[in-house]
Amino acid sequence: MKKRIFISLLIISVLFVSCFEDADDNLQPASTIDIQNFIYRGLNYFYLYKADTPELANDAFANQDELNNFLNNYQTPETLFDYLLSSQDRFSNLYSDYTLIENALSGITLSNGMEFGLVYYPDNSGNVFGYVRYVLPNTDAQSQGLVRGDIFTTIDGQQLNENNYNDLLAPNSYTIGLATYDGTDFTLTGETALLNKTQYNENPVYKAETLTVNGNKIGYLMYNGFIKDYDTELNNAFAQFKADGVSSLVLDLRYNGGGSVETATDLASMITGQFNGQVFYKEFWNADRQPEYAENGVFDNTISNGSSISSLNLSQVYIITTRRSASASELVLNGLKPYIDAVQVGDTTTGKFQASFLLYDAPAPQFSRSEANPNHTYAMLPLVFKTANAAGNTDFTEGLFPQIPLQENYFNLGQLGDENEPLLAAALFEIAGRPMPSNKGVQYLKEFSDSNADSPIYGKMIGN
Structure with a gap:
C-alpha cells in the first residue's frame, strides 16, 4: 500500500505540470553540493543496484x-551520478531540467514529424545515412511530402557522419538532402526538405486496421509508445478489433522504446482477458525496499481511467520487434509467454527488464514534485526494480530472441500495415499461409541511432 501511495504522488505531481514551464527566475540557484546530496539520497534509498556501489551502503559514511567530503570529490552532479551507477546499469538517467521529461511522459515533444533511423554506410567510411521510418500526421514532414523509405545523406548541405550527426540534427530547423542507393553508391537527387520542429502531441496508436487474409480476420496494430494519456485510444482500437471479429493479432512494436508499466499490463490484458487477476510480472527491488515495495503486477480488466478493457481473449499473438523495441515492449512479450503463444517476428530486442520512477529533490520516500526543492530543476530516473514474468524469466541482457528472425531492409521497407511489408508478411504467412516476399540479396547494415535516441523517456519503463 505504501508503494502505491508513493507512486500516486509521483503521477499526480506530473499531471499538474504545465507544458514547457520555466523555473521561477527570482529563486536562488541551489549549490552543487545540495544537488549532489539529493542524488545520493535518492540512489541510497531506491537504486536497484545499490549493493554494487560500496559508497551507497547505509553505513558508508x-x-x-x-558524506559531503566524498561528494566534494565530484565537480558536477553528472560526474557524481555516473560514478555511483553500477557497471550493469545501462539505463538510469539524470536530468538538469525535469520539465522536459514531464512533458515527454505525457507524449509532448518537439518534433518535425520525421521519425528516422541512422545507419552506417557499407564502405566503413564512417559516413551515415538516414532513412524515414514513418511520418507523423499534421507535421512539417508530412507537408513536405516525406514518406517511409525516403533516404537522406546530408543536413544543411553537409554529409552526415558518425562524428557530426548529433550536432547537425539538433537544431529546431534544418534541411535534409534526399538520396538514392544503387547497391554500391549513394547519389543525391537534388531534392531537399526544410523541416521545422514544433511542440507536438503524438498519439502512439499509429495504425490500427483489420485485414482479411485468406478468409481470416487479422488485427494489425502499430503502437509506438506506452503513454498513459492515450490509454483510451489504445482501448478503442481493441474495441474495434473485437467488433470486427478478429481471430488473430499482429502487434507491431518495432519502434516502441517503452513507457508506462501500467499501460503495458493493460495492453497484455486487452490481448488476452482470460487471465484477470493472475500474475503478469513480478518485482525485485534492492534489499532495503523489497519487503515493503515489491508487488506482483496482475492482468486486469480496467484501464487507468477506470473504463472496462476491451479484450480479445486470444491464445496466440504475433509481435514484431527490432533492436529498438525496449522495456515496456519487452515486458508485454515476456509477460505473455507463460500464458499464450507469443510469437516474436523480426529482430532481437534491446534487453531491458528494469523499471524506473521519476525522483525529485524532496524528502524520502515520496521524492515528490509537490515537495521538490524550488531552487533547481534536477530530477532523475534511476532503475528501481527489475521484472520477471510468472515463470521467473528475467535478466535477458542480450534481449529477447525472435522465433521468426527477419531484419528490416532499409532500401525496401514496404509500407506499414501493407500485407507485403516484409515483417508483417512473415507474420501473415504463419497465420494464414499468405506467401512471403523473397529476401534474397538483401544487404543488412548496422543501424546505430534514431530520432528518439535523445528522448528523455526512450528505452524507459516507468513504474505505475
Missing part, C-alpha cells in the same frame, strides 16, 4: 560531514 559516519555523518553528513564525511
Whole structure:
C-alpha cells in the first residue's frame, strides 16, 4: 500500500505540470553540493543496484560531514551520478531540467514529424545515412511530402557522419538532402526538405486496421509508445478489433522504446482477458525496499481511467520487434509467454527488464514534485526494480530472441500495415499461409541511432 501511495504522488505531481514551464527566475540557484546530496539520497534509498556501489551502503559514511567530503570529490552532479551507477546499469538517467521529461511522459515533444533511423554506410567510411521510418500526421514532414523509405545523406548541405550527426540534427530547423542507393553508391537527387520542429502531441496508436487474409480476420496494430494519456485510444482500437471479429493479432512494436508499466499490463490484458487477476510480472527491488515495495503486477480488466478493457481473449499473438523495441515492449512479450503463444517476428530486442520512477529533490520516500526543492530543476530516473514474468524469466541482457528472425531492409521497407511489408508478411504467412516476399540479396547494415535516441523517456519503463 505504501508503494502505491508513493507512486500516486509521483503521477499526480506530473499531471499538474504545465507544458514547457520555466523555473521561477527570482529563486536562488541551489549549490552543487545540495544537488549532489539529493542524488545520493535518492540512489541510497531506491537504486536497484545499490549493493554494487560500496559508497551507497547505509553505513558508508559516519555523518553528513564525511558524506559531503566524498561528494566534494565530484565537480558536477553528472560526474557524481555516473560514478555511483553500477557497471550493469545501462539505463538510469539524470536530468538538469525535469520539465522536459514531464512533458515527454505525457507524449509532448518537439518534433518535425520525421521519425528516422541512422545507419552506417557499407564502405566503413564512417559516413551515415538516414532513412524515414514513418511520418507523423499534421507535421512539417508530412507537408513536405516525406514518406517511409525516403533516404537522406546530408543536413544543411553537409554529409552526415558518425562524428557530426548529433550536432547537425539538433537544431529546431534544418534541411535534409534526399538520396538514392544503387547497391554500391549513394547519389543525391537534388531534392531537399526544410523541416521545422514544433511542440507536438503524438498519439502512439499509429495504425490500427483489420485485414482479411485468406478468409481470416487479422488485427494489425502499430503502437509506438506506452503513454498513459492515450490509454483510451489504445482501448478503442481493441474495441474495434473485437467488433470486427478478429481471430488473430499482429502487434507491431518495432519502434516502441517503452513507457508506462501500467499501460503495458493493460495492453497484455486487452490481448488476452482470460487471465484477470493472475500474475503478469513480478518485482525485485534492492534489499532495503523489497519487503515493503515489491508487488506482483496482475492482468486486469480496467484501464487507468477506470473504463472496462476491451479484450480479445486470444491464445496466440504475433509481435514484431527490432533492436529498438525496449522495456515496456519487452515486458508485454515476456509477460505473455507463460500464458499464450507469443510469437516474436523480426529482430532481437534491446534487453531491458528494469523499471524506473521519476525522483525529485524532496524528502524520502515520496521524492515528490509537490515537495521538490524550488531552487533547481534536477530530477532523475534511476532503475528501481527489475521484472520477471510468472515463470521467473528475467535478466535477458542480450534481449529477447525472435522465433521468426527477419531484419528490416532499409532500401525496401514496404509500407506499414501493407500485407507485403516484409515483417508483417512473415507474420501473415504463419497465420494464414499468405506467401512471403523473397529476401534474397538483401544487404543488412548496422543501424546505430534514431530520432528518439535523445528522448528523455526512450528505452524507459516507468513504474505505475
